[in-house]
Amino acid sequence: MKKINLGTIVLYILLAVGGLIMIFPFIWMLISSMKTWAECGSMPPTWWPKDPTLENYVYAFKTAPFLKYFRNSLIVTVLCTGITMFNTILCAFTFSRLRFPGRDIIFSIMVSLMMIPYEMLIITNYTTIVKMGLYDTLAALIIPFTSSIFYTYILRNFFLSIPDSLYYSARIDGASNWQYLWNVMVPIAKPSLVTIGLLNALTCWNSFMWSILVVGSVNNRTLPFGLFAFTDQAGIRFERLMAGSSIVVIPVIILFLFCRKQIVTGVSKGGLKG
Amino acid sequence: MKVTIKDLTKRFASRDKTGETVTAVDTLSAEFESGKLIALLGPSGCGKSTMLNMLSGILPVTSGKIYFDDKDVTELSPDKREVGLVFQNYALYPHMTVLENICFPLKIKKVRKEERIAKAVEIAKMVHIEDYLKRLPKELSGGQQQRVAIARALVKQPKLLLLDEPLSNLDAKLRIEMREEIRRIQRESGVTTVFVTHDQEEATSISDYILLMKLGVMQQFSATRDIYNNPANLFVADFIGNPTINQIHGVYVNGGIKPDGSDEIIPCSIKANENDRVVLAVRPESVLFEGGQTTGTVNDMYSSGKDWLVNFNIGDTELRGYCDADYNVQEGSVIKVGFRDKGQFLFNEETGERY
Numbered sequence A: 001m002k003k004i005n006l007g008t009i010v011l012y013i014l015l016a017v018g019g020l021i022m023i024f025p026f027i028w029m030l031i032s033s034m035k036t037w038a039e040c041g042s043m044p045p046t047w048w049p050k051d052p053t054l055e056n057y058v059y060a061f062k063t064a065p066f067l068k069y070f071r072n073s074l075i076v077t078v079l080c081t082g083i084t085m086f087n088t089i090l091c092a093f094t095f096s097r098l099r100f101p102g103r104d105i106i107f108s109i110m111v112s113l114m115m116i117p118y119e120m121l122i123i124t125n126y127t128t129i130v131k132m133g134l135y136d137t138l139a140a141l142i143i144p145f146t147s148s149i150f151y152t153y154i155l156r157n158f159f160l161s162i163p164d165s166l167y168y169s170a171r172i173d174g175a176s177n178w179q180y181l182w183n184v185m186v187p188i189a190k191p192s193l194v195t196i197g198l199l200n201a202l203t204c205w206n207s208f209m210w211s212i213l214v215v216g217s218v219n220n221r222t223l224p225f226g227l228f229a230f231t232d233q234a235g236i237r238f239e240r241l242m243a244g245s246s247i248v249v250i251p252v253i254i255l256f257l258f259c260r261k262q263i264v265t266g267v268s269k270g271g272l273k274g
Numbered sequence B: 001m002k003v004t005i006k007d008l009t010k011r012f013a014s015r016d017k018t019g020e021t022v023t024a025v026d027t028l029s030a031e032f033e034s035g036k037l038i039a040l041l042g043p044s045g046c047g048k049s050t051m052l053n054m055l056s057g058i059l060p061v062t063s064g065k066i067y068f069d070d071k072d073v074t075e076l077s078p079d080k081r082e083v084g085l086v087f088q089n090y091a092l093y094p095h096m097t098v099l100e101n102i103c104f105p106l107k108i109k110k111v112r113k114e115e116r117i118a119k120a121v122e123i124a125k126m127v128h129i130e131d132y133l134k135r136l137p138k139e140l141s142g143g144q145q146q147r148v149a150i151a152r153a154l155v156k157q158p159k160l161l162l163l164d165e166p167l168s169n170l171d172a173k174l175r176i177e178m179r180e181e182i183r184r185i186q187r188e189s190g191v192t193t194v195f196v197t198h199d200q201e202e203a204t205s206i207s208d209y210i211l212l213m214k215l216g217v218m219q220q221f222s223a224t225r226d227i228y229n230n231p232a233n234l235f236v237a238d239f240i241g242n243p244t245i246n247q248i249h250g251v252y253v254n255g256g257i258k259p260d261g262s263d264e265i266i267p268c269s270i271k272a273n274e275n276d277r278v279v280l281a282v283r284p285e286s287v288l289f290e291g292g293q294t295t296g297t298v299n300d301m302y303s304s305g306k307d308w309l310v311n312f313n314i315g316d317t318e319l320r321g322y323c324d325a326d327y328n329v330q331e332g333s334v335i336k337v338g339f340r341d342k343g344q345f346l347f348n349e350e351t352g353e354r355y
């Protein structure tokens, strides 16, 4: 048997404690969501609910259309991420592979745009959306977020690291630029793309401020906004709040469990290395 | 397919900040016969890859014309030229298996799946990699990767096959094996092939014709045998042959050469102008150790495999010649040597031109 030394034991204990601290709020949220109002507020707090109940969830679904919120979030996230990825890929290819006058200058200007803080763009974006007549529509949540200079920058650097000889080989093999991009570059860049896609999806899913600004009606709310509104309705009933929060968080956790392998390899394979 | 190159020139903006242009290929004209294997030979940086890349269409030409048969392809893009190219680093698609790599050109051409697999397998058999079709490139050895690259280049039945130093990443033994393989594959497929190398031995052992370049300028283009027996100038004579050709610098006087650092005159049947500075170049196998009349001093006698070589001096010049194994000399022995007419050339020292 392999000898286990003291150092390893200490390390594992530390890691376990760290893990527990990280996960504790989630567990507490889930536990609290199954308690009654009285038990939730009792002092000292109980660990396990005396009689676990799903009533709070029933209440949450009755009071607020979480399923609708969920559907909206899903539509916005999928479309935002899909379109952003498509634009990012094309843009990164253009600025890494194609040659045209002014290419590097245009790219520098684009990169310097990253310096403008997001908050400064909110007002202009808002007026644009309103003028386009898109106020209070899902499109208003999607259109401003369909490209990303930052991801383009990362992906372009990755594309630049792919040897020229592959491009020339493909060209000689009869491939057009378009075919080369989708048959060779994109598959090679898959780990980077997965990472970028997940980061983007996460940002979309959690985006809050913008949706409060451009969406009014219940029908067009996304989950974070919906949850925010739900806090008003639930008042100080923490067990109900916790149920609402669980509804919002659980899909993301499930997604992570399914994609864990890809996320980890994507990040560790240096997908984000510049 | 016959390839004709006319006054081909390629200039690059210099990589450093001097702003001068680099002429990588300089008004080069040649005609490659159909079905032959042509070696593009020259020291590193002489413009071989540039030439090849212009033939494949990767690099636009600065001036000049390229014809495939009688068709002007100078402005044609690489995907329309019907050439196959094998890069020095093979450039296999890392995410595709061997089979997918070989199939790729056919897939782009929208050949039906069964048909392209059948063709790929056929080519794979020809280059002896049919057992590795399911592997990824990174799971193959250098020699196997190279075969895959050749298979991928051949599968679309190109009219012209271009190979850029395909053997330089292999170890010595494999290199010799693979060049015989390439020769065999070329014969079997009958495709006109241009093979780039900086190794004169590789070039002479594989090719029908050699095009020798120096600093972008063509030095000689002739049948492989001729380039050894009939070099156009001193650079060619020096570049081709191992051990390298002996060079005796001196002055042409009285129908012979007076070497630097010696008063003896080496008789020479080749004519030059009296008092010209010349270089007498003699292949090591053309040195005669019997019946000669020029005095030499032995430095060393050693074996290179089955042959014996004598290293000796005439005046200040060090020379080498093949001798019999039972030839008996030591360091310091004074010997008489002569030179055979065949394998003996006279060049102008300044211009390198042959008399």
Ligand SMILES: Nc1ncnc2c1ncn2[C@@H]1O[C@H](COP(=O)(O)OP(=O)(O)O)[C@@H](O)[C@H]1O
Residues within 6 Å of the ligand: B012, B013, B014, B015, B022, B023, B024, B042, B043, B044, B045, B046, B047, B048, B049, B050, B051
């Ligand atoms: N893209 C380029 N830009 C500037 N100079 C280049 C470029 N490619 C090649 N050269 C120059 O052209 C010359 C010939 O290069 P190359 O054809 O690669 O030589 P070889 O393949 O014979 O070693 C070299 O001096 C090289 O520095």
Ligand SMILES: [Mg+2]
Residues within 6 Å of the ligand: B048, B049, B050, B165
């Ligand atoms: Mg080269």
